[in-house]
Amino acid sequence: MAKTLFHDGTVWPGAQTTTADALLVVDGVITALGDDAREAAGDGPDVLRVDLEGGFLMPSFGDGHAHPLLGGLEFVGPAVRPCTSVDEIVEAVRRFAKDNPDEEWIVGASYDGSLAEGGLFDARWLDDAVSDRPVVLRAWDYHTVWCNSVALERAGITADTPDPVLGEIPHREDGSVLGTLREWGAVDLVTAVMPARDEDVRIAALGTAADYYLSRGVTWVQDAWVEPADVDTYLEAARRGALRMRFNLALYADPRHFDAQLHDFSMAKRRVEQLDSPMLTAHTVKFFADGVVENETGALLEPYCTGLHEHGMTVWEGDSLSEAVRQVDDLGLQIHIHAIGDAAVRQALDAIEYAAEWNGPRDRRPVIAHAQLVDDADLERFAALGVIPNMQPLWAQQDALMTVLTIPRLGQERTDRQYRMRSLESSGAALAFGSDWPVSSGAPLDGIAIAVSRQTTEGEPAGGWMPDEILTVERSLTAYTEAVAAQAYGEDTWGRLVPGASADLVWLDRDPRETPARELPGITVRATYVRGEPAFGTS
Incomplete structure (x- = not known):
């Protein structure tokens, strides 16, 4: 049997438990803590001893809402994410095009949407960099793309092209197409004519995503937008033994094609189960x-202050979301709903309530992701319906995205009702965390730093934004560990350091519970373990 004894540090099993100073792992499973661990390990040479050097050993993190395949693919195209101006983005695209003359399409992500007024970017800016090949860049919200003129031509988008269902094509004052496409109804016009990525590139992107996550202590990720080709990629990666961390796939339900998707959902689940990959x-x-x-497509109960899209965009009209959720629930699948605005949150709660009433009680663990705005009347409904609010703590700060794009659209009263994490948690809801990477940082400690301070990296505002919504460090750690494990139906396997659990661990160089909020992102991940084996770092 393979035995590993971790010792001489703080072992944090999870919230509301007593810390220990040692932990024993046998064949990838936690068997004992503290004195029991040292006694069971004995003094024999067959035990690998890991000196924690006064560090902090805890359950590895889980990310309850992210897009790992998209995140990995960002590293394949031009590096536009670090750019702080339109000129920098254009130059990055120019360099990439020069260095990759054989690339038929130049595809990249994810630029800062606040760098142009109203988030509107002009195709002619990209034309200056590349005029002979299509260029398509995704914004960091992943609901928007910026194209050059060749890409628009390939997609057949002209001044006469009407706004598609679930999409918008902004125009210049002279009526010509600007180059920014909003929401997937419009984005699909371009992606439909783009060549598919090579499968080896896509599998390598999953490896890049694993490198990213494991170096930040994350061992389980909910891929929150999976299409049929993505299922094939994950399955092939699993067959090749290329998955180095745990993934759960959330299969994308499209209202335009939903009737044809139900059978595909069942088949995809069956294919993954038949592969039987851990x-x-x-x-x-x-x-x-x-x-x-930021696009004024989040669905609001009251109109936007700017009024461009009035109440925003409702993806599923009338009772169609409730009926679709009921049918998916009837298949025994878990519901995961993106809902940003308060109207969308209410519609999502209504749909989950309808499915539960129709199909009867079961352990369904439905998830509403983001929940940026929740009306007072709906706060208590999360706990009452057993809905998990999976929230992105990094977003609960007054950064450029908030001040430039969000606040002008919501106004001050609604601005100060965003990301009510503590209110939901106090109501009894099973608050869990996710990052939405690559939309924003996938490092849990980055998000936790905001959850416990509600301040920017500069420490603004003093005392925190909406200080009543600040969470404790332990509660924030739990939201990124045990709570995500419960969302994943994995609480008996990972998320806490208890005998019988898989040894999915992260070793930090210091105790986050005793670290000031602004210093949390600077904590070093010394090592990450999956089933007792080092997946990142050295020991």
Whole structure:
């Protein structure tokens, strides 16, 4: 038997438990803590001893809402994410095009949407960099793309092209197409004519995503937008033994094609189960109830202050979301709904309530992701319906995205009702965390730093934004560990350091519970373990 004894540090099993100073792992399973661990390990040479050097050993993190395949693919195209101006983005695209003359399409992500007024970017800016090949860049919200003129031509988008269902094509004052496409109805016009990525490139992107996550202490990720080709990629990666961490797939439900998708959902789940990989599951279906506030497509109960899109975009009209959720729930699949605006959150709660009433009680663990705005009347409904609010703590700060794009659209009163994490948690809801990477940082400690301070990296505002919504460090750690494990139906396997659990661990160089909020992102991940084996770092 393979035995590993971790010792001489703080072992944190999880919230509301007593810390220990040692932990024993046998064949990838936690068997004992503290004195029991040292006694069971004995003094024999067959035990690998890991000196924690006064560090902090805790359950590895889980990310309850992210897009790992998209995140990995960002590293394949031009590096536009670090750019702080339109000129920098254009130059990055120019360099990439020069260095990759054989690339038929130049595809990249994810630029800062606040760098142009109203988030509107002009195709002619990209034409200056590349005029002979299509260029398509995704914004960091992943609900928007910026194209050059060749890409628009390939997609057949002209001044006469009407706005598609679930999409918008902005125009210049002279009526010509600007070059920014909003929401997937418009984005699909371009992606439909783009060549598919090579499968080896896509599998390598999953490896890049694993490198990213494991170096940040994350061992399980909910891929929150999976299409049929993505299922094939994950399955092939699993067959090749290329999945180095755990993934669950949320299969994308599209209102334009939903009737044809139900059978595909069942088949995808069956294919993953037949493969029987310990690193891959597919028991979830992802719905979009709305878009995002920054595009004024998040669905609101009251109109936007700017009024461009009035109440925003409702993806599923009338009772169609409730009926679709009921049918997916009837298949025994988990519901996962993107809902940003308060109207979308209410529609999502209504749909989950309808499915539960229709199909009867079961352990369904439905998820509403983001919940940026929740009306007072709906706060208590999360706990009452057993809905998990999976929230992105990194977003609960007054950064450039908030001040430039969000606040002008919501106004001050609604601005100060965003990301009510503590209110939901205090109501009894099973608050869990996710990052939405690559939309924003996938490092849990980055998000936890905001959850416990509600401040920017500069420490603004003093005392925190909406200080009543600040969470404790332990509660924030739990939201990124045990709570995500429960969302994943994995609480008996990982998320806490208890005998019988898989040894999915992260070793930090210091105790986050005793670290000031602004210093949390600077904590070093010394090592990450999956089933007792080092997946990142050295020991």
